[in-house]
Amino acid sequence: MVEGWQARSLASGTVHGPYSGGFGMITNNGSCLSRATRLALTVITAVVAISASAVHAQDSGQHELQEVVITGTAIRRIEGETSLPVQVLDAQAIQRTGAASVVDLIQRLPMVQGGTAESASIGGSTYGFAGVSVHNIGENRTLVLLNGRRMAQFGGQTLTGFGAAFDLNAIPVAAIERVEILTEGASALYGSDAIAGVVNFITKKRTLDRDISVHYYGPQDGGAERGVSIAGGIGDYVNDGWNLFISVGADKRSELNSRDRDFARSAIINLDKAGARWTFFNGSPRNIPANVVADNGLLADQMVSLDVLAGRACPQGSAPVDLACYYDYVRNIQLYPERERKTGVASLSFKLSDEHSLFVDALWSEAKQTSKIAPVPGELLITAGSALFNRYLAPVRDVEGNPAFVGDIVAPYRAFDLGQRINEDEADFYHVAVGLEGQMLGWDYDLAVTQSRSDVKGNISGYPGALAFARVLDSGVINPFIGPGQQSPAGQAALASINYRGYWDGGESKMQSAQWQVSRALFDLPNGRPVSLAFGLNYFKEKFQSKPSNFAQANLEDPVAGTPAVGGLHMGDQRFGDAAAAVPYGADRKVKGAFAEVLLDPFRWLELTGSIRYDDYSDVGDTTNYKASFRLRPLNHLLVRGSYGTGFHAPTVPQLKASLQSYGVTSNPYDCGAELRAIALSMGAVCRPPRTQYDVFSGGNPALQPEESENVSLGVIFEATPQISIGADYWWVGIKHAFGQLPEAAAFAAPSRYPGIWTTFTDIATATTYVAFNKTNINTGKERYAGIDFNLQGRWDTKLGKLSSQLIATNMLTNKLQLTEGGPYYKNIADYSSELDSVTFRWAGRLLASLDHGAWSHTVTGNFRTGYRDVLTTVDGINADGTFNGETLDVRLKVKSYYTFDWQSTWKPMGWMEVTVGALNLFDKDPPRSLTTANFQIGYDARYYDPRGRVLFGRISFRF
Template sequence: MNSATKFKLSTLASVISSSLLFSTFIAKADEEKQVERIEITGSHIKRTDLEGPSPVATLTAEDIQKSGVTDLISLFTKLPISGQGTFSTQANSSDDTANGGSSVSLRGLGADSTLILINGRRVSVSPFAKGIDTSFVDINNIPLSAIKRVDILKDGASATYGSDAVAGVINIILRDDVEGAEVSAKFGTTADGGGDEQSVNLVFGNQTDNSSHTFILEYFNREEVLYADRDYSRTANQALRTGDPLAEDFRSTSGITGSIMYADGSGRIADTFGVDTCPEDQITPINDGNGNQIGSNCRYDYAPHMTMIPAAERFSWNYLGKYEIQDNLRAFAELNGQNSKSTVRGAGSPSFNELTMAGDNINHPFANMPDHKFHGQDLTMRRRTVDIGNREKRVDSNYHRAIIGIQGEFKDWNWEAAYSYIKSSSTERGVDGFPNKRRMQEAIDSGAYDPFEPSTNGQQVLDYVETTTTRIGKSTMKSLDFKASGSIFEMEHGDLMLAFGGEYREESISDNPDDQFLRGEVFGTEATQANGSRDNMSVFGEMSIPVLDSLEVQLAARYEDYSDFGDTTNPKVSFFWSPMDDVSLRGSWGTAFRAPSLHQLGLGRTDESPNLIDTKRCELTNGADNSCSLQEYTAIFEGNPDLQPEESESYNLGLIYNITENLNFSIDYYDYDITDIIDADTQFVMDMHGLDPNIVERRPTTIPNDPGEVIQINDSYQNIGDLQTSGIDLDVRYNLDTKVGQFKFGYVLNYVLNFEDYKGTKEGGFEQPQMRWTTSVDWVKDDFSATAALNYIDSFEQKASLNLNKDVDAMTTLDASVNYFGLEDLVLTVGATNLTNEEPPFAYHDFMGFVVNVHSGQGRFAYVQASYKF
């Protein structure tokens, strides 16, 4: 343990011991009747009521059950507050860097700006970052059967919880009060094929005078869905499928047998010879920018072979227990574990000029054509290695979380201290369809492998050029925390309440592919490498001041010291005012921050394959070689150890009005201003530095005014820009009792007034629907209950780079379920999500034909469920 760590630990110990002495000193000497207080999400001060200054939405276990979802991300994607950056396993592919993982982005500010807590404590991030740099907590690690409720804090909360709470906090509260046992099973299927699901869970526990024990076991299994299973995504040629002149042919320019060009990049023609000639319907022309055809591409339709939703299998267990050591002193423990497996598929690996063939090679395709311009010339090629099979990746992950602690009361003070250890480990293996570039080039050079006549290659050489890949990741978090809450003294209008505490935390991540990746020998997949560690010490305090009987003011501040970038202090001021019994006003102002992730700081050389437009070449050649169209390029990323944290300022103003006993609503206005956003914008780099050979490397060419085809773009993460957003949250509830049963109506809306970032994104822009809402009705009568919910996602613009005036249409889906309680201890449920089987609206930006980060391609999912208590 180094001296800095010892100093921080000793500092934290001093804070804890001083806090205990202070709480003893200010505690009232005489015994008083204890008033039960609870801690609500957004504050460490225990309260006697649920309403507070911060806007918090709560979803109960019953709400989750009625939604019909089978995992947390399916629930969160339906929430109106979820925005751009929320991602599920949908669209996991052989190119993804976080297969099997899911997380939520509140208000579209990013999954790494939304803090995920379990029982009020942090969780370690996934070892595999999303999109190479986005650190996230994988919420697939949390089984639905273990959840008592989910609290969603909808304003910035770094003063309370520290880093990452820029957009808000999701606090998942686990069940800890089970008496007896309950077993349930759920089976479901989609209307259009694939995606069958089965889940079984067992919950049991007991409560005694001095102890409680809750055990939860859950098994979940889901069949894969391929893009081929849906009419709108089974081909990448959206132009042919739709007949829309604005739609594009997204089939790959790396086909089979492929396209050939000079190794110096000075020309290309289609492969129209040999045993496996390019099918006529896959040949598309290449123009020189003046309308003259100079060659052809042999395209390939990869869509039917790709995973839309991966196969997944998860087994999880949870234990929560408490033991009363003596009056007002308890020990507690939380133990969680999960193993999850996921399988993703993709078409055969594409090569983009990585391979060459010498002019005197024995397999040279023009060896017997002395009059051909490619005769005796060194060649390179775009081709897809389907001869070694389609790509398949398997991810095996383990998650373990252990919390042990003590808690107690002294007079009217509550205190708690705990140690946490959390570890996530994942192994990703490429088991089929991945070529080793070095061995393939050796086989080409020796004549053992003929890329232009694949059917002539024997199994022995195919086995030689194919490889298996391995990527191993691990993320750990260790922490020691303490907090105390209680009354300092009584004021005219109530007790002056105080909460304070501290935390010491150590975090580490490692994400390491095998040596083949590090040597650049594998193409056809993205690879990451990242290693880093940090420690953090924080102290915080909160004060609740009863200014009037009807007015409460809260002050909060948190100081954090990070080992890798320095320290930060974040304050927050909030109020809750009830001028009338049925009317309350609330508001808050505060600052927040997001520390650079360990992936962003410690990322090694990492390959990515973004779709970009070569704007500089497009301008100089009038669109030669399709340079004005989106194409896949190789980008090389590296971390930046000099990154500084993102900082933000936000405020919230809200009104709560209980109009009648059965009708109430709340409305909140929010505003966020975030500076120094950490990002890497490769299209921006291409636009600004496309002719700088130190940043954008190009293939040499002899064609006048042609800078040459891009080989790779060198990029890194920077504190690159700012973001502002504001909007309105509305929540309306109405209860109605009738002779035919009790009805509960609900309407939840998020309306974005403004969204503007450094990229030019705006409200209503691509992946930024301006409005989302859900309206629901629940009905209960005798032995039956039913629920129905409409989920609406507003229309939004097509991707800005496409310059289209058409919007991506709005989408409305209907979820419904019916429950029967007429059998003793047994509940039967029949339901469906997306009951009317709505297709996602068409989008022009990518091969799948819809926006996978906003809309679901699952279609109708019908299910039956049975729960039995004993």
């Protein structure tokens, strides 16, 4: 067994560990029966109110004995008396992972797939959000709790439901006592959002320990992180009747740029396939110097570069695509953003009497993130007869002598001299819970009220207004047909004068709640075992408000000066390149709920649990959900457990009530085929140039139905020998009326298949109306997920010291989704789905081995993810000199399985000092090659792999 990953006793709930505060084999006063459960990381009640646990150590010969009691579940009990799969990671195990933050800790766990990585902020409006998705079922279906209580969702969530979950950046790792991860649905206790599972962070409290810790993580060439934390408690709760624990911390990480990693520094990837040389290029047609779209002669409707037409090579930083030069934007982006976080945690416990106590829990955080991408792209209008037109376009002829340009011309352009686009995001969060707990009239009770808020602000620079850009272009001081840095002083000054720097968009999410629950043993069965009951009530109110700036709402005539628009609201300038006015939206909802749970042991070898919950939502109606579970012990060395339950997930307030509005641009560039061209024509619009991103719109849908789910689990835990235990839990989740949006890849692959997904967008800079993708919220149909979680653990005493090991792994068996009600299912396990634009790993796992001897402790960790077939991609044939030969090939790369190894050693020369050194990705393995364009980063899939390479780290802690 690996220290810190706790297993629970089936009967006694005690844990015998070979290390102080550690993780060890389980015993039940020598009974083989309880040792069989050493793999059962935890089992909890069917309602699964996971919450803070108090750990009491006792002396047991050469081993230290720990008794772990769950204090916040619906029915108070010794932790080993329950029947559902929970994995528990304590403070020592957290340290042994080498994780610098809660984000790193959670997102690297094998059972976690599909969460938003920090790298997603590069080119995406994520505001730095990082979430957790258990079993790839979804972040907004995985409930995150702090000390067993709900918190406000992320204030930067969007009207599509992205970010409608808790942001892991808000929790400091130094304040965590333990993390409990329930890997199956729990709506019968928590209501909505718990379809996939629950992650409960339990903070330290009622402790007198004090420490200060400093850490440094150093990748090569960027991405270095440093931080400090101070934590400690005052007041002896037992003797003084009170205790206050406070933890404060800060950390800062530098940026990691694409140019610092060979595998991700360019949008051009060359490869050998089928005995020939091929190239993949995900460039942008918005180049510098500008491309232009011809409107006459043999070149009509083609996008061309004046350099290519003149027989010159494409400028540095771009590459030829047909007759145009496409910009290699990857050369100017980050792989990891710059980030700075500050956090504070406080926990006050005050004994009112021997049976009653008051508690106050508080969390505060401030996260700032700076992400940078390539200079802003957009379309310019070169007016016929203007000086630019007459100088650069009028002389151009095709091979038959026809003028290529006769009217006003659209010029896709990259405003390089404005510098990189920079997003500076700030996410502020606080959560406060005040309550009473204790015993009254034979009942254990818990009463609490909470309030939390997430406030997100996004600031930008490097973005001009579209009309402002058109004005300086018409003034003649800007020349889009020259290279970077070649503008005249007047041109540079004009660009600087329209460069908007300031607040752009944001949002605020609030939650207020009150909850009360009681539990007790009602009576004993004839076999002497109690029948226990718990029930409770809860109420919460959540509110969300989007906060777009006046610039984002098109309320300003001059965004830089802040001058109001002459024509009124939404009639002013809009952002160059993705110009569309944002519309503020906001709403609130109230939820009332009640639950009950019963637990009984009709036989010595059988435990049964049943629970039921009723919820009434002010905006989507009411729902009743239930769960039943069992725990069976047919043999002393064997445990069988299982459950069946139902679940419920309500749409977010914005998903129901937001108005239709701009939602940025597509993640990938697309060509316009015959189907889409016909749709555009029918709407009075035109297509974008080849290989171009399209505008996206989205909005709320009042007719959106809540999701309903069923979940099943069946697990076996077997003790093979006194040193080795083996466990496996099968799980299945089925969802109907799933809500979301049609993936863009599916829409552009079959434009006529899905009615109502197309709309129009008019670029105010060029007065051109383009066809656009309508990504509105819909009920997409059914989803099915299934898999097996494995857990193998062992411990041995050796001549070198105490050796412990653990293998945790998840095998995904089913991951299939419909995109429309009644439509076909799309699968993506080990096979990248173009329709879903994602892949699910068949296997993900982690093998840890720790050796403790004297003052030293060493840990080696192996992490693995199996490979898959990459996205279907068309590549172009190239000659030996790099020129195109006119051939194309559809390819699907085999993305290799990925293995990395971590190491760390800890030295405790004295009781008040601890020094740790180590390395993540010890052998500096690059991410496997992928041709996906789902991210701004190219060359690997940034959603699944860490680009930092080898990271050397050190940590020193002092206790005082």
